[in-house]
Amino acid sequence: GQSLEQPSEVTAVEGAIVQINCTYQTSGFYGLSWYQQHDGGAPTFLSYNALDGLEETGRFSSFLSRSDSYGYLLLQELQMKDSASYFCAVESDYKLSFGAGTTVTVRA
Amino acid sequence: DVKVTQSSRYLVKRTGEKVFLECVQDMDHENMFWYRQDPGLGLRLIYFSYDVKMKEKGDIPEGYSVSREKKERFSLILESASTNQTSMYLCASSSQRGTFFGPGTRLTVL
16 A cells, blocks of 8 residues: 655744655655645645755745655745645555645744 | 635534535646544544546545536535544545645534
8 A cells, every 4th residue: 555654744934944854655656745724614735746956936936756656845935824734645556645745833 | 726615614414414624726736635624633534536437435435425527627525424523624626736726615413
């Protein structure tokens, strides 16, 4: 089966940089993706890494190392609206399995 | 824009009832998923389907079944609802561009 580990909570101030790490164990790995979920809302897709390296999308970047079974999501220039839960998810053999999520709290 | 819709936002059912949760996507995606989300547990995969009439068990399929008669529609069935199935149910569909979720159905079983 699949297992994913990510921190449960992170707190930072506006303008700061936050890195959310994700380690995983799976067979038949295709890629690692990241999702944001605000309270009461559905998860929304942020980024996807199938190959090693960094993918940048505006203030958010995602990194993958397949050999280390490790990835991270980098949130830069934090804004209050970035307060949300962030999930990493592993795609393998048509399945998409999620971690338990990291709650990011941004303080003024 | 990709749109994934779910038949109900809120649903209240009684123990033992048969419950149908419907999900429809309009982007011709082959892969569709059903998850439940509970506090502290993240999203847990119940069932998924990678083609019409194909279905695969996820991590927690017990007490659930699914149906995919048409590509755009993926239904989750609770054969006999129990109180431990009270949860938020999320449907998703995916392509190479990413995975897109419906708004969720909050099901309460009394």
